[in-house]
Amino acid sequence: MKGIGASPGIAIGKVLVKEETKVEVEKKSIEDTKAEIERLQEARERSKEQIEKLYNHALENIGKDEAKIFEAHMLILDDPEYFGQVENKIKSENANAEWALKTVTDTFVAMFENMDNEYMRERAADIKDVSGRVLKLLLGIDTTDFSNLDEEVIIVAKDLTPSDTAQMDKEKVIGFVTEIGGRTSHSAIMARTLEIPAVVGVEGILEAAQNGDTIVFDGDEGEVYVNPEEKVIEGYEDKKKKYEEFKEKLEELKGAKSVTKDGVEVELVANIGTPKDVEGVIRNDGEGIGLYRTEFLYMDRDKLPTEDEQFEAYKEVVEKLEGKPVVIRTLDIGGDKELPYLDLPEEMNPFLGYRAIRLCLDKTDIFKTQLRALLRASAYGNLKIMFPMISSIAEVRQAKKILEEVKEELRSENVEFDDNIEVGMMIEIPAAAVMSDLFAKEVDFFSIGTNDLIQYTTAVDRMNQKISYLYSQFHPALLRLVKQVIDNAHKEGIWVGMCGEAAGDPKLIPVLLGMGLDEFSMSPISILRARWIIRNTSKEEMEEMVNKVLNMATAEEVEKFIDENISVL
Known part of the structure; x- marks a missing residue:
């Protein structure tokens, strides 16, 4: 299987x-709705006690980051909107607490499961977990x-x-x-x-x-x-x-350099979503952060984060990395990530719509607030700024112009920042890859986002199971674009990273190394394995292999060739 x-x-x-305990919930008519709401409250309180124990167990036996899952569960139990709707259901329909809870939960779960973003879809599991706990307590069912x-x-x-x-x-x-x-x-x-x-x-x-x-x-x-x-x-x-x-x-590779058999050194860095993720980077000996997704600062809240809130989050990360590079991507909201408080327009095709840099260049007040916070945090470590979803030279120039305006504002206020901060862009749209020779004259570095680049290059929705077989990081078109981007960047003397899933793929790491990729950004847990692969690979030998790979016709041929001739695991 x-x-x-x-x-x-x-x-x-x-x-x-x-x-799987089959939980049957029927609607019953209740006369004393006040007593029914009290019964619900009692189940909520008992759930809180159970989750508190789970939190302490996770904190002691697993880790601080993982224990935070149960902090999120506590927030759901305390959510006035969620349980307010359950109570209203009990009162307005004289209904039993079990039925009211299940009905409201089904609505919330359906809303989250229908979102395009995988991270947000997985939040439905949190709601199911919490509601299931309360429901079983109401019904007197033991849990496994x-x-x-x-x-x-x-x-x-x-x-x-x-x-x-x-x-x-x-x-x-x-x-x-x-x-x-x-x-x-x-x-x-x-x-x-x-x-x-x-x-x-x-x-x-x-x-x-x-x-x-x-x-x-x-x-x-x-x-x-x-x-x-x-x-x-x-x-x-x-x-x-x-x-x-x-x-x-x-484990023995902790502290070792990420250097090939023939002496070529690369950077192995990590993708993170929140400051708490830094612990995993340090634990796995990451050499920096290749992608800090800032949109999570903007999610799960009812208003925009303030400049100071953002500054503290960015500062915490750069200080913990102690001078190692931290590449922070500016706001990438829209498409599959929605913010209710921004009231963004509903779109027929949000992935090709009003999102990321397009939104920021339109709502410059939001963009400037983030850039101010980023620049202020740059005084505390090695911070680099990266713009997402770039498809035209005009966008890069406009974003850089706004950045210069913000720098001028901070100078006039005598606020310290890194005046020589590196500014880069994501290569995740085919137009950017094809024109990378010109983009390389405008920025200090590229970071290739393979997840979206595959999607846009092959016209395959990566969330659509029916056509998922067409979505492959071994697709020859993707690999040709990656090689083109790396070559164009190096001609202009700038470095190239990759922050998509392909960067941590054990099969592709030697190929990307042979193409000349300078920085590999991945999940922290993949870093030591990637270092082992790099230290057991010759870049010169891989350069010869790359020429063969780039002349193959299908993703299947590419993967088979790697398995038979290149894989070092």
Whole structure:
């Protein structure tokens, strides 16, 4: 069976199926609505006590970042709009608390699940988790306890909530497989943090696996076997042993340079969304931040962040990195990321619409506030500014002009900032890639955003499962554009990074190295593995391989060639 590799590692063990309690909720007529609301409040309070325990457990056994998930759950329990609607439902329809809670929850979940952004869709899981907890307390249903297991197991479930993963006994839960979910779901993030192998999105796994069955899977490749033949188990036992030895080797690379066998040094940096993500970068020996997505400062709130709020967030990151480079992308809102308080127009095709730099150049007050905060923070470390969604030279020049205006304002106010701050742009639109020779004269660096560049180059919506087979980072058109961008940048003496998923792909790292990529930005957990690949690769040898790759006709041919001739894992 095939799923999505969510957390690396090999797992071999006995199945424990998470039983899905079927919760039947019927609408009942209630006379004493005040007593019913009190019953709801009591379930909320008991939920808070349970979540407080989970928070403390996660804080002690997993980490501060992961414990913050339960802070978010507390906020949902305290949300006056959410539970206000439930209470109104009880009063207006003389309804039971269970039915009112389920009805309102279904509306909220549907709203989040219909968003284009994967991160926002995954927030529906938080609401389900919290409401499910309250609902079970109202109905008197016990929840599954993964903290008190007698033997080593691999959990098989339709899905796992953050509460499920937070209470897992790491010594007993040696892996998990779910029927639904993606790489950015909380359960997947938790698995990577706990270093528990996991595969998600395995269709039909609940039908295929039963309690006590033997299950074997690869958390990298997403391959899952239920009750396999002995030779398959033996093969995976050997693979597991090699993987554990490999992990030990990776730990030894902390503090080492990211340098090829023939002496070419590159930068291995990380993508982050919030200041709290910096801990993971430092823990995995990242050499800086290649992409700080600032839009998360603007989300989950009812008004724009102030200049000082932004300044503190940026300053915290650059100070923690202690002089290492921090590339901060300006606001990339619109398209798949909406802000209710901005009242943006509804668009037929938001991915090609009013978003990112287009919005900022129109709403210059928002843009200037962010640029002021960024410049002020540049006095505290090695901060670089990057503009997203650039498609024309005019946009770059206008953005730089506004930046100069802001610099002038700060000078007149005697505010300190880095006057020589590097300014770069994202290459995520084919027009920018094709004209990269001219763009290279306008900026200090490029960062290639492969996620969108693939989407726009191939005209494939990466969220559309029906055509997902056409979306590939091995597509020859993408690789040709990447090579063109790198060559054009180097002719003008500027450096090139990559912050899309391709930058951390073990198969593509040697190819990108051969193309001359200077900086690889990825998930923090991928950094040490990428360093191992680079240190075991010769750039000169890869340059010869790149010429062959660029002349291939299909993504399948490219991937097969890499597997057979280049892969060093």
